[in-house]
Amino acid sequence: MKPISYFRLLYAPAFLLVAFFLFAACDKDDEPEITSLQLRNDPTLGSYMADSAGRTLYVFSRDVSGQSLCSGSCLTAWPVFYSGTLRLPKELNATDFATITRSDGSKQSTFKGWPLYYYDQDLAAGDVKGENVNNVWFVVNPDFKLMIARQGTDLYLTDMDGRTLYTFSPDGVNQSTCNGPCLANWPAFLAENFKMPSLLSSTDFQTITRSDGAKQLSYKGKPLYYFVNDSQRGDIKGKDVGNVWFLATP
Structure with a gap:
């Protein structure tokens, strides 16, 4: 019988510990990002959707086909909203949300087929400065028909x-x-x-x-x-x- 290496006994626990944390880290990276959405109220606009930090979500009129037509400088002003998993208030229906793959390969969340965005001029929770910009950007109200x-x-x-x-x-x-x-x-x-x-x-x-x-x-x-x-x-x-x-x- 071969003798058991002293160094193998000494370092095996440490190796297993490192392997465990590496596996846990990889597993965590594979988990979908979870974002909570909320409904806020504006005195003029009424109810609208925002993320958990109160940042307003918008839709773009040119995206009527269901694919995003906002790119380049447009995307700088109107960053994409994406979450792998959404936690929704009871007023919202999970079936109204989906994910698309943009032309650059990145992901974007949609509501009733409309890709969702932030507006970079909204600096504080509750800002709705993107409403009606150029007559094509609008907040997302779940009661819109x-x-x-x-x-x-x-x-x-x-x-x-x-x-x-x-x-x-x-x-x-x-x-x-x-x-x-x-x-x-x-x-x-x-x-x-x-x-x-x-x-x-x-x-x-x-x-x-x-x-x-x-x-x-x-x-x-x-x-x-x-x-x-x-x-x-x-x-x-x-x-x-x-x-x-x-x-x-x-």
Whole structure:
């Protein structure tokens, strides 16, 4: 039988201890970052989302497709928000949050498909200085049912899931003339008791009763519709169809 090395006996416990801490450190690095979100209240904007430190979260109108179009100097002013695991208050639904991979390979958290950002000019908890910057940056209110999208020079309304909203030029003031096959292709949009970005005014919206007894939301007197051929968020296939269907523009 070979004799047991004295040095092996002496240093084995130390080796095992070092290995344990190295394993623990690696295991810790593999754990997803956990961030708590909270809902704060602003006297003007109402409820909005912030991280656990009170830093406000924003969405960018150009991200309507679900991918981030903010890069370079934009990203310097509007840093990405990302957390591997979110701890949410009871008012928020975990299914509304997801993670995307940006074009640079980094991760970003989303809410209802909208990538989330901070604003570098928000220096204190509760700051909302990024609201309505350039008419394309907005705080995230979980009660939003409408959002403002921008593609190229087009600024228009969508629902919170990024589906485009349209108006029909033959319609009268707060009166829909789209029925039958028209309505099958251009479903009426309805949202009630909702909040909206500060660029919009609640006085411009009204719930109307259609001739079939159904309800529909109008904007500045024009009933709002979807287009069935818009199969993905960000689609604007109904734009200028027949020269009578138009993007609902603020």
